[in-house]
Amino acid sequence: MFDRILVPVDGSDGALAALRQxxxxxxxxxxxxxILSVYRHYSLLEAxxxxxxxxxxxxxxxSMREYATGVVEQxxxxxxxxGVADVRGFVKxxxxxxxxxxxxxxxxxxxxxxxxxxxGDIENYLLGSVSxxxxxxxxxxxxxx
Amino acid sequence: MFDRILVPVDGSDGALAALRQxxxxxxxxxxxxxILSVYRHYSLLEAxxxxxxxxxxxxxxxSMREYATGVVEQxxxxxxxxGVADVRGFVKxxxxxxxxxxxxxxxxxxxxxxxxxxxGDIENYLLGSVSxxxxxxxxxxxxxx
Numbered sequence: 001m002f003d004r005i006l007v008p009v010d011g012s013d014g015a016l017a018a019l020r021q022x023x024x025x026x027x028x029x030x031x032x033x034x035i036l037s038v039y040r041h042y043s044l045l046e047a048x049x050x051x052x053x054x055x056x057x058x059x060x061x062x063s064m065r066e067y068a069t070g071v072v073e074q075x076x077x078x079x080x081x082x083g084v085a086d087v088r089g090f091v092k093x094x095x096x097x098x099x100x101x102x103x104x105x106x107x108x109x110x111x112x113x114x115x116x117x118x119x120g121d122i123e124n125y126l127l128g129s130v131s132x133x134x135x136x137x138x139x140x141x142x143x144x145x
Numbered sequence: 146m147f148d149r150i151l152v153p154v155d156g157s158d159g160a161l162a163a164l165r166q167x168x169x170x171x172x173x174x175x176x177x178x179x180i181l182s183v184y185r186h187y188s189l190l191e192a193x194x195x196x197x198x199x200x201x202x203x204x205x206x207x208s209m210r211e212y213a214t215g216v217v218e219q220x221x222x223x224x225x226x227x228g229v230a231d232v233r234g235f236v237k238x239x240x241x242x243x244x245x246x247x248x249x250x251x252x253x254x255x256x257x258x259x260x261x262x263x264x265g266d267i268e269n270y271l272l273g274s275v276s277x278x279x280x281x282x283x284x285x286x287x288x289x290x
């Protein structure tokens with residue numbers, strides 16, 4: 001039923017809650033667990049980077065990839081410590097929601113589990129969060145934890 | 146883990162897909178299945194009813210309650226035909242998302258399963274759908290199918 005579960009992670013408490021839910025479901029369904037961290041490529045941040053020195057963007061890209069890799073490794077470790085044998089980590093750059101949905105389609109994921117920003121985050125609510133975009137665009141069920 | 150699953154239904158294909166997912170999960174987790182149909186009370190529709198004759202609103206309210214009741218009965222029947230023993234139906238009036246979330250809190254639901262409007266429904270995407278509101282407001286995991 002849920003052979004292949006995807007958990008996008010970003011180091012937030014919400015993502016950690018999603019990971020814990022995924023670990024419980026993985027156990028029940030003997031699923032493969034896919035962990036994905038998406039970082040935005042420099043070009044996507046350009047508009048807000050005008051104050052930064054010219055040499056910064058390359059370093060920034062490296063730093064973001066490094067951070068995303070660390071987040072994935074930490075999540076994999078948590079899953080392994082909880083007894084999940086079949087867990088794989090991935091790092092991608094791109095717009096978060098579309099990159100998550102594209103990954104899910106390519107890997108034939110049948111459940112995406114996401115953290116929510118929680119109640120009361122009005123800006124997030126009005127502007128449309130990553131979780132909202134993913135639930136709108138995904139071809140498979142999406143659980144928001 | 147998911148002792149008490151709630152499926153809000155409105156007669157749409159999306160709600161039917163959510164119901165089918167709930168039936169499968171119910172089987173796996175031996176859950177109680179709660180089916181809820183929410184209709185908007187007359188006062189919530191007032192603004193758009195100015196063309197209707199004065200006596201219409203009361204009938205409208207009755208019609209909407211009747212429709213919602215029919216939708217719940219049909220969903221219960223589908224669940225029972227699929228072998229779900231413990232299924233209960235409810236009809237409430239109010240703003241859909243808040244009424245669903247309030248019901249979920251009162252009944253200590255631990256998973257809400259909702260249909261989505263699907264890809265490409267841009268108006269729904271921009272304005273914020275019921276599923277978006279529910280995922281934002283609910284205290285428990287929400288699965289959008």
